[in-house]
Amino acid sequence: MGLGGAVARHGLEDELMRTTHLLRTRLWATVGLAGLAALLTAAPALAASTDDDTPRTDAGTSFRTATEIEQGHRATASASTGDYLYWSFPADAGQRPTVKATVKLPESAAHRPGTRWRVDVYDGLRRRQSCMYGMQSRPADAATVDLACTLRPVRAWSDTWSNDPLPGTYYIRLTATGLRTADLGAPVTAEVEANSKDIGGAAAVDGTLAKPLVPGASVDSDDPDDAADSGTRAALSTAEPEDGWASGWWTDRWIWTGAGGVLAALAGIGGYALTRGNGRAPSGA
Template structure:
C-alpha cells in the first residue's frame, strides 16, 4: 500500500450521515467514552477492552474507532437498548472498516439482527479475520492500523424514526500467535493522515505538527507481534534437525567400518 494512496483516501469526504450528533449518556467507567461520532472523520476513539456508550436516535449513524495490530483477531460487540415506544420491528447492523475504509468481512458472529417491536434490546457481534502484518495490494486482508465501527438501523419503520436509543460497544482481541505470521510488514500502520491533532513540541517550529487523525495505538506499540511462538518452533525445529543429522552421520560411519579379524583365523 503506497503512502500516497493512503493519504488520498484518508482525505476523502465521508458518506452523508445524520446531522445531529449523538448525545452523551452515563457510563459505568468514568474514563470510557460516552459519545459516538457521526462519520469516519468524527469517530470516537476507544481502547481494546473498553466499553463505550452513547445515546442517540433511531436513524443515526454511530461511529467509533480502535487500533488493531498484526497477529490479533478483533471481536466487536454491540448492544442497543431499544425504545419502549417502538411500534414496528427494526433491523440493526454493525460494520467494521479498516484504515483505508474498506469494509471487512466478519469471520463469524451475528452482524445483523432484527428485533421485534416489543424487544427491549438487540445484541450484535463481529469477529474479524486475523490482522496480517503484510498483504498484496489487490487483497482485502485486514492490516495493522485504525479500524472503524459503524452501528445503525438498516430497516426501520417511519413511525419509529427519531426515538431515543442507548448503544454500548466493546472491542476485544485474541492473540493468534505465530500461526498467522507472514514474511513481510508494512512500513507504517494504516492510520489516517488528516491534520486533526498535533504532537506536543515546539509550536514555533513548522515540523512540530504531525498529520494524525487517530491518536490511539496498541498498549505495547505498533508491530508488537514481531516476536511470536513461530520463532520458538523454528529454532527448536532447527536444533532437532541438527541433532538428527549428527546422530545419523555417527550411525552411518559406525556401520561402514570393516570389522577387525584376528590374524591366522
C-alpha cells in the same frame, strides 16, 4: 584376553556415559524451549489483564469524529434512533478482532417491523470488512439487540488488489435501517466492545507495511514566526496497541523454527554418538 575384555568394557562404559550426557542435554534443552514458548505465549494475556478498564461514554457521528477505544474496554453511548454511531480501535498483525455491540431500546422503539440494527467494521482505508461469523444484523424485535462481527485475521501485508485486513485503525459503525419517520428520535443506549484473539504464526506472511493504516493529515506551518506550530501533526486517530505496532516481523514461527533446528541438531549428534563406535582399535593376539 582379560586385558582386551577390560579395555572393551571400559570403552563401552565411556560410550554409555557420553550417550547419557547427550540425552540429558537434549531433555533439558527441550524443557527449556517449551518453557520459553509458554512464557512468550502468555505474555500478551498478562499484559492485557493489567489494562485500565475505564469505559468511554460517548460516540462519534462520522469517521473523522469516531471515539477511540482500546481493545478489551467497553464503550457506551446514549443516542437517538436514526443516528450513526462511530468508534475506532487499533488492531495489529496476527490478531483476529471481534466486535460486539448491544443496543437497548425503549418499549416504544422495540418490536418495530422492518427495523434492523446493524454493526459494520471498516479498516483504515475505510474499506468495509466482511465478517467470518457473527450476527451482524438483527431485527428490532426485542428491548435488547445483540450484534457481533468477527473479522478475518489481520495480515502484516497483502496485495494492493486484495481486501485483506491490515494493521491500523478499525472503525465500528452502529446504525438502524428500515426506519419509519415515526421511529426517528427514539432514545437508545448502545454498548460496544472490541477484543482480539492472537493467531500468531498462522497468519504470518512474507512482507510488512511501511506504516500501519492510521488515517491522519500532516499540518506544516510555513510562517517562520510560528515556530511552535511548525511540523505539527493532526491525526484523525492516535490509538495504537499497548506495546506499539509489531510491524509483522515477529511471530511464534520463530520459536518453533528455532526449536525444531535445535532438536534436529541434538538428534543428529545423538545418532552419530550411537553409531560411530568406540574409536578403539581391536586388541591384538
